[in-house]
Amino acid sequence: MTYTIPDNTRIGHVHLKVADLERSLAFYCDLLGFTLITTYGKDAAFISAGGYHHHIGLNTWYSKNAPPAPARSAGLFHTAILYPTRQDLSVAFRRLVEAKYPITGASDHGVSEAIYLNDPDQNGVELYWDRPREEWPQKPDGSIEMYTHPLDLEALLRLSA
Structure with missing residues (x-):
């Protein structure tokens, strides 16, 4: 029998590696209007719309000051x-x-x-x-x-x- 994921399943959040947390918060919160929910130390932040625990996680754990990923590589589109x-x-x-x-x-x-x-x-x-x-x-x-x-x-x- 083939398994089918339940109809009401949703993708709850995305967690992005970023080079500069403050720069990313300015984009996602100040420009797009997301709300900062909490930070996790100085290297991660969780933001949302409507008070959800988070729709987007942002972190610099492996990417602080790093260049963007190459456009012609596997990864998030x-x-x-x-x-x-x-x-x-x-x-x-x-x-x-x-x-x-x-x-x-x-x-x-x-x-x-x-x-x-x-x-x-x-x-x-x-x-x-x-x-x-x-x-x-x-x-x-x-x-x-x-x-x-x-x-x-x-x-x-x-x-x-």
Whole structure:
């Protein structure tokens, strides 16, 4: 019998190796708006949205002052941060625009809309919202039809104007 993971299983948090903890806290807390929950000595911090114990762990245990991992190597492609609504994604995108923070891409995937960027350690970050499930495009066989089309960034920005 094939085992299938339970339907309500979620990925609870990501823990990232960073070179400079304060620089990472400035990005994730000051720019993206996460809240610092606690620190673990001077080398690790745990941050969250909504008071959860942590959505993101940041540490310098093996990476203090280290260069970013090579782009063409095995490892984490990106951390995806799911916003509750398109309006919330718009506000986050506006904050990036106002801070002149560079983005690396923006896509409409049919099931979701996403903004891509890198954190200060060049870890990929996806900021996105999911469309309601009943709006997800489907193939003729009923499976989900995901795609990558350009995202209308001006329309997204207008939501938070």
